[in-house]
Structure formats: structure tokens, C-alpha cells
Amino acid sequence: MLLTWGCRTLLDAAELLGIDDELAPRWRDVPARRAPYPTDANGLMIGADIPFAKSHRHYSHLLAVYPLYELTGSTPDERALIERSLAHWVGFEGALQGYTFTGAASMSALLGKGEDALTYLGELMSRFVQPNTMYKESGPVIETPLSAAQSLHDMICQSWGGMIRVFPALPAAWADLTVHKFRTQGAFLLSAVRKSGVTRWVRLVSEAGAPCVVRHGIAGPVEVRDGRGRPLRWSAAGEGTVRIALRKGDSALITARGDRPDLTIAPVQPNEEAPRWGLPAERPVRPEQARGPRASSRCAGAVGVFRWVL
Incomplete structure (x- = not known):
């Protein structure tokens, strides 16, 4: 999948830049002659003789769908293949992680399934994101939060x-x-x-x-x-x-046609109040609890830092 994408991207880049590269015939030959992506009754396989048969968090066998957009559901059969592959992959519980659900959200967005994409992101938030808004597996990792942001982007705008x-x-x-x-x-x-x-x-x-x-x-x-x-x-x-x-x-x-809408850019109103994240709500401090200006300043500063981070 990566090889196919790479060859096509090289051809697109050469055309865009007006370059007559001597390797262009080879770049055309590789995608034309490569074997079809292996599939079985459950969708795309890992390899010609390796089915996707156990739970795994990554979607390496689905890269042609996302993020490469080599398979996009442009025909009914291709769309059915993507839907079958996605359902089979996500259906294996046991080794799924937050990255699973961001990938599933972006693939659903590719198919125009906004409700499914939102459901998958909800799984990420309810099952994996911590009360301090952070994410971890064996330790803190950043690729999943970044991919979640990209999933939101894919629901809002796609350009491929x-x-x-x-x-x-x-x-x-x-x-x-x-x-x-x-x-x-x-x-x-x-x-x-x-x-x-x-x-x-x-x-x-x-x-x-x-x-x-x-x-x-x-x-x-x-x-x-x-x-x-x-x-x-x-x-x-x-x-x-x-x-x-x-x-x-x-x-x-x-x-x-004929419409002249307001072109003002402004924030939208949220649908509802969101659950509180991070530190508890501040409580009034009784006079007998105060420990002097220095301690109060340190406390207020810490709250301010946490607010800024969150």
C-alpha cells in the first residue's frame, strides 16, 4: 500500500513540478503490475496468507483506506470492502487502544459517516482519556491525542x-x-x-x-x-x-443563489455544558484556612498554571 502510494505521489510531484524524470516509467510500472491487495470474507488481510485474526490497536493493513486514500469507497464494492474491514478490525476487543478509535473515526469520516465518527471519538474519551485530559498506554503518548485532533479535522474538511x-x-x-x-x-x-x-x-x-x-x-x-x-x-x-x-x-x-449571508466569523454556542475536567471547582477559603500571602500566592499560581494547560 505504501509502495503504491509512493509511486503515484512521485508521478504527481513530477507532473506538478514539470520534471521529466527518467524513473517515471518504473513508477508507473510498479502499481500497474503489483498484486491486488489480499482480501477474505472479513475484508483486507495482513498478507496473502495472513488474515487479520486477532485484536491489535493499529490499522497497518488498512493504510490504503486511511491515511493514503488509495481505497475511498468510490464504487459500491469498494465501499463494502472498507466497511467490512473496519467492522472486523474494531470488533476484536482485547488489544484496542485509543489510536484504534481515532483511526476508525477518520475512516468513518472518509465514508461520510459522521455519527459513526463521533461515536468512535466518544469511545476514546470515555475509555482512554484520563481525568486530567491526558492519554497513556504503558506510559504517556502523544500520537493518539494528535490523531484525535486530525479525526475532528477529517469530519470537518477533507482535501485529497x-x-x-x-x-x-x-x-x-x-x-x-x-x-x-x-x-x-x-x-x-x-x-x-x-x-x-x-x-x-x-x-x-x-x-x-x-x-x-x-x-x-x-x-x-x-x-x-x-x-x-x-x-x-x-x-x-x-x-x-x-x-x-x-x-x-x-x-x-x-x-x-441570491443569498447574502452574514460573513462574520464568530465562535458558535456549545450544545450543552461539558463535563468538568482537571482540578475541582474552587471553593471559598475561610479566614482561618489562610496561611499568609506567600502560601496563598503559590496556590493561586498553581491553579492558574493548571487552567492555562487545560
Whole structure:
């Protein structure tokens, strides 16, 4: 899977840079002649004669799905293969860790299953994240919290295969959502607002002049305007998808036709109060408990540090 991705990435890079590399024929030959990924009734296998038959936290046998996006569910059979492989892998309890559920969340996001992605992240939080917001296995590890952040990103925005996908896998509970200057592949800065379950507008700023294809998620006819509100030329690139020619530094605003939404960027209101993390709530200190200015200062300083970290 990594070899296939590597060869295709080398070819893409050579084309982008205008390089006629002498090794390009070899890079084309390897993916064309390699054996198909081995599968059985449970989905993708570890190797041609090695099924996935016991619990393991990592998804090395699923790299073609995520993060390489070599298998994306573009056909019914491929989608069924991904769903079967994912369910089989996560279904083995015993050696699962937090990293399992972040990977499962991102794969679910690839398939557009926002509810499943949120459920998997909930498993991470309830089963593995500690009361101080930290994560550990045999000791403290950071890759799982970072991958959890990426899983959130994958639910909100995906950019692979030459297309930017805005809000591709949101659960129903995320009816209001705002992103601002979210960097995508192709050196675009994405800003977008969703209110009451409806995407109101999408703005893209090009930092390199790369081809811009965006699945905006706005229902019905749309219009595209530049930074001064003037109409921009665009073409349809599939259902809910547009292709826009943007030069370096140009921007495009996509809205429903005739709509002029508020373009203010502001935080959204949380759905509900979240469980308290970290230190207990502060309690009033009775006069007889005070031990002088120095001790009080040390205590307040410690609380301040913990607040800043959390």
C-alpha cells in the first residue's frame, strides 16, 4: 500500500513540478503490475496468507483506506470492502487502544459517516482519556491525542484526490459550525459557516494559484463571487461540486443563489455544558484556612498554571 502510494505521489510531484524524470516509467510500472491487495470474507488481510485474526490497536493493513486514500469507497464494492474491514478490525476487543478509535473515526469520516465518527471519538474519551485530559498506554503518548485532533479535522474538511470537501462527515448534533482559514491541500485557506444544519457560505483563498475543485455542500443552485463581490466564472464538477480558476492571492465566496449571508466569523454556542475536567471547582477559603500571602500566592499560581494547560 505504501509502495503504491509512493509511486503515484512521485508521478504527481513530477507532473506538478514539470520534471521529466527518467524513473517515471518504473513508477508507473510498479502499481500497474503489483498484486491486488489480499482480501477474505472479513475484508483486507495482513498478507496473502495472513488474515487479520486477532485484536491489535493499529490499522497497518488498512493504510490504503486511511491515511493514503488509495481505497475511498468510490464504487459500491469498494465501499463494502472498507466497511467490512473496519467492522472486523474494531470488533476484536482485547488489544484496542485509543489510536484504534481515532483511526476508525477518520475512516468513518472518509465514508461520510459522521455519527459513526463521533461515536468512535466518544469511545476514546470515555475509555482512554484520563481525568486530567491526558492519554497513556504503558506510559504517556502523544500520537493518539494528535490523531484525535486530525479525526475532528477529517469530519470537518477533507482535501485529497484533487478535491476539497467541506463539512463531509458531520453528526446531526453539530448543527452550527465555523471554520476560519483552515489550510487544505493545494495551498487554500478555507473559511465556512454552517447554521441550523445548513451550510451558509464557503470562502477559499488561494495562496499558490493551484486548481480549485470544491464540494461545498450547499443545497441547490449556487453563485460564486470574488473578494469584491463580483461574479466569478465557474463550472460544475459533479453534484454539489464546482471548479473555479483562482490565481495566487484570489478568493472565491460560494453561497446559495441570491443569498447574502452574514460573513462574520464568530465562535458558535456549545450544545450543552461539558463535563468538568482537571482540578475541582474552587471553593471559598475561610479566614482561618489562610496561611499568609506567600502560601496563598503559590496556590493561586498553581491553579492558574493548571487552567492555562487545560
